[in-house]
Amino acid sequence: MEVREAALVALGEVLRARGYAFTTVTPETHRRVNARPGANQAYSVRDVFGWSRPFGPGVLEPRMVALLEEAGALADCRDGTHRSRVRFSCLGAGLYVHSAWPTSEQDAVFFGPDTYRFCALLQRVPGSFRRVVDLGCGSGAGGLSVAGRSGEVVLADLNPLALEFSRVNARLNGSHGVQAVHSDLLRDVSGRFDLIMANPPYLADTDKRTYRDGGGTHGTELSVRIVREGVERLEPGGTLVLYTGAPVVDGEDLLRSALEPVWREAPLAEVRYEELDPDVFGEELEKTPYTGVERIALVALVTRRM
Known part of the structure; x- marks a missing residue:
């Protein structure tokens, strides 16, 4: 398994161990929820890996940030915050990685x-x-x-x-x-x-x-x-x-x-x-x-x- 894939597996395992849970909605619902007051930045792990909101220092454990970097999935924002390039969604007992919102890239991998x-x-x-x-x-x-x-x-x-x-x-x-x-x-x-x-x-x-x-x-x-x-x-x-x-x-x-x-x-x-x-x-x-x-x-x- 390549380094990037191994890092994403490890990140998923950390999220599962922390009790992470998120159900992914349609892109339009996602847009509407993130347009609400106070929803323009992340305050929790679900905000980062579910709602794809930008996050500042202290929101994620250092281990999660390191794994995002290792996977090439940590994006820099203009205001000094960061964003995850991936999301994690739950389905039954399973946990699945896929593309972050908005899924506008040509090679985006959808889940919803x-x-x-x-x-x-x-x-x-x-x-x-x-x-x-x-x-x-x-x-x-x-x-x-x-x-x-x-x-x-x-x-x-x-x-x-x-x-x-x-x-x-x-x-x-x-x-x-x-x-x-x-x-x-x-x-x-x-x-x-x-x-x-x-x-x-x-x-x-x-x-x-x-x-x-x-x-x-x-x-x-x-x-x-x-x-x-x-x-x-x-x-x-x-x-x-x-x-x-x-x-x-x-x-x-x-x-x-x-x-x-x-x-x-x-x-x-x-x-x-x-x-x-x-x-x-x-x-x-x-x-x-x-x-x-x-x-x-x-x-x-x-x-x-x-």
Whole structure:
């Protein structure tokens, strides 16, 4: 393990030992909370590693500051304060490192409400698995959430920072049999799988941020690719789980319309497509790519190969 990754693991272990706990919210909620009076600087460990607020001397233990420096995750602010480049979030009994707020960098690694819902969806998929792959793994939370009932877990992503955080999170949460692979979906991943999962970017992002932009006119392109390519790599009886967003125009779910021809032609024994939340990221509708879109729904596709 490289020095940077080892330092992040050690930092996470220190936070866990101190009883750290934080649930990450949406970027818009985060912005609103940090805009409140008195919320422009950190007074506690949660302020630093949860709310991503700048901190002055004495807020963090010297050991935490040293580990941030060792990990290359300590940023200097103009007023002499510092800021952490990473956040830590809790999910169940786990602790996960990911990018600090605001997640404006091209290679930012996201963790938030979608992560919590995705992992809850995975917990409803029964059974144990010989081989699992998490496509576009980000922090690795999805794959790691089923690691305890899997022989091998492959965490695949094009973003080197996501793979770094995934390795840290696997170590921090005591997950075994985990491999992080640089890959465009399944392109550089070999073999077949009992479970293929994905929580891909699903928005049309004009800044083309890796964690946010799903490709195509309305952000659906990557989700369609995952299903088309994923079903070909499932073992007989294997399951594919897709958690994503769907733009709705004049009552039509555009993602479902794009996916139906794909699953009709595939050798599938079962297809379940469910709307989990009818309306998320309403602020996106004000942007040019969403002209004519009336809402963005959260959906889940769970399908099993013959």
